[in-house]
Ligand SMILES: NC(=O)C1=CN([C@@H]2O[C@H](COP(=O)(O)OP(=O)(O)OC[C@H]3O[C@@H](n4cnc5c(N)ncnc54)[C@H](OP(=O)(O)O)[C@@H]3O)[C@@H](O)[C@H]2O)C=CC1
């Protein structure tokens with residue numbers, strides 16, 4: 396079963412086991428249409444919509460109508476359109492969810508916006524920075540009644556991400572390591588993720604999360620991409636696509652960072668001569684680790700200086716609703732006037748946030764079972780309805796900067812940028 400279907404089955408099982416029923420919908424609920432019968436949609440939209448009183452998933456279109464009909468039946472979607480164009484032009488639809496392959500994001504999102512629809516657009520927003528600037532600065536998005544467009548970088552909407560960011564001062568960040576890997580064997584070489592014309596590549600896929608997380612922790616753009624090492628998808632698949640990417644960056648405060656993203660992770664066990672080719676399950680928990688600069692303090696005892704170092708790690712940052720934990724490890728070192736360590740103390744604290752803690756997140760605190768996608772849907776609806784919400788948002792400038800940094804990384808790796816749509820305006 397493909398990983399993305401596995402995510403859906405897991406989420407469906409959770410709904411069923413918890414006995415959760417679909418909520419009664421309000422008269423003014425937003426009506427969503429889906430472009431394509433994509434694997435991610437049940438997880439990212441149809442299941443989260445069940446608990447949202449202001450969301451109705453009413454229509455789908457696929458390239459093959461029979462496929463769309465089967466999908467509509469499976470997920471209880473009442474309308475099946477003949478084509479993506481027909482869906483976009485359906486006047487009964489308010490919002491479009493675009494989970495098409497990356498290389499089709501620009502074209503179909505722009506069409507939907509021009510038809511006056513709000514768009515929830517899967518990550519990565521588009522194929523490259525040129526497309527991002529064109530889309531997010533497009534005249535169709537200007538003006539007081541412009542439709543809402545957001546890149547579905549869902550992890551950012553979960554309270555766990557905001558909690559992580561609240562635990563340090565960005566100026567003090569010294570090093571960040573963002574890692575995400577999927578074991579080998581889950582995404583085959585002919586998956587859309589390795590299709591260059593469709594803007595495939597691991598940096599575009601799980602690499603999106605690692606790079607976005609790194610940039611979010613620093614809250615600014617890197618001054619340099621200091622290295623970028625791809626591992627290309629193996630022959631006979633498209634050699635223009637990375638199956639893994641490791642890259643390092645330097646930030647304006649002299650801090651550094653590393654991303655590692657892999658859609659075919661192998662090895663990582665004992666006896667590498669035996670296990671080197673096995674799918675790597677061990678390193679497949681995604682993690683963001685933030686090391687802060689040592690803070691020095693004179694403790695007033697004959698030249699003794701106290702140095703405090705802190706490392707903060709968020710485990711499972713991409714899918715924190717399934718489980719996550721923030722570890723805060725503080726190391727305090729006392730040094731004498733000669734710099735010699737006289738005492739060292741270490742302490743560990745754990746934190747988590749499945750709902751918005753008091754004093755954050757706005758009026759709606761969420762539920763401890765809400766997924767990243769459910770929190771994201773909450774904010775999307777809030778934005779369309781003109782409500783303040785939690786305050787978390789991924790704005791167009793953020794999506795542009797993310798694609799600029801993605802392009803810089805591909806350039807540093809000596810790889811081609813993902814191709815620009817022929818429909819570029
Ligand atoms: N937010 C998240 O957690 C996740 C996000 N994603 C993102 O969602 C998007 C889709 O991913 P996923 O659901 O796994 O993808 P799918 O493999 O399910 O493909 C999505 C849709 O793309 C269309 N499509 C597939 N292959 C082609 C092709 N060769 N040419 C043109 N169209 C094609 C199909 O539309 P049709 O049904 O009309 O034939 C298909 O339904 C990507 O942008 C990905 O990055 C993916 C997984 C997780």
Ligand SMILES: O=C1OC[C@@H](O)[C@H](O)[C@H]1O
Nearest residue numbers: 398399518577588600601
């Ligand atoms: O966005 C995503 O999240 C989960 C991954 O399995 C998938 O490859 C990616 O597209």
